[in-house]
Amino acid sequence: MTDEALQAVIDDATFDYTMGDADQAIAKLDRAATAAPDSFAVWHALAEIHFSRRTLDEALQAAEKAHALRPNDLFINTTLSRIWMERGDKPMAEKFGAQARVLGWKDQLQNPPDPAEGIN
Numbered sequence: 001m002t003d004e005a006l007q008a009v010i011d012d013a014t015f016d017y018t019m020g021d022a023d024q025a026i027a028k029l030d031r032a033a034t035a036a037p038d039s040f041a042v043w044h045a046l047a048e049i050h051f052s053r054r055t056l057d058e059a060l061q062a063a064e065k066a067h068a069l070r071p072n073d074l075f076i077n078t079t080l081s082r083i084w085m086e087r088g089d090k091p092m093a094e095k096f097g098a099q100a101r102v103l104g105w106k107d108q109l110q111n112p113p114d115p116a117e118g119i120n
Contacts, residue, residue: 001035010041017049025049033062040069040076047079051086059083074103 001009009032017025026049032042043066050059060083066076077100085093 001032006032006036006039006042010045013045013049022049022053033065037065038069040066040073043069044073044076044079047076047083051079051083054086056083056087060087072103074100074107077103 009028013025013028013032016022016028026046029042029046029049032039033046036042043062047059047063047066050056050062060080063076063080063083066073067080070076077096081093081096081100084090084096
């Protein structure tokens with residue numbers, strides 16, 4: 001599956017989800033995950049949809065697959081923190097939350113805001 005085709009499936013599944021058809025979105029993303037198991041975006045999307053449905057085991061499985069692909073991604077660390085908090089594991093939630101904060105600070109240091117942007 002090409003990157004463009006994969007992104008089209010993710011976009012289509014996201015649309016299905018926003019229109020209230022989470023089952024269809026998950027089915028599309030599951031097929032995409034089978035076709036492209038190394039797609040961070042597919043696993044992260046699956047994690048977020050499962051989390052929103054409170055199917056926490058599935059959310060955690062998808063998030064862990066995304067994290068294995070990009071352990072230094074701010075957003076997947078935040079997702080994992082939220083999942084672990086919902087599961088009632090505060091130490092794990094704090095671990096991933098701290099990692100997300102560090103990654104956020106690192107990004108701010110590497111990409112400081114332009115002082116001119118704050119001028120009206």
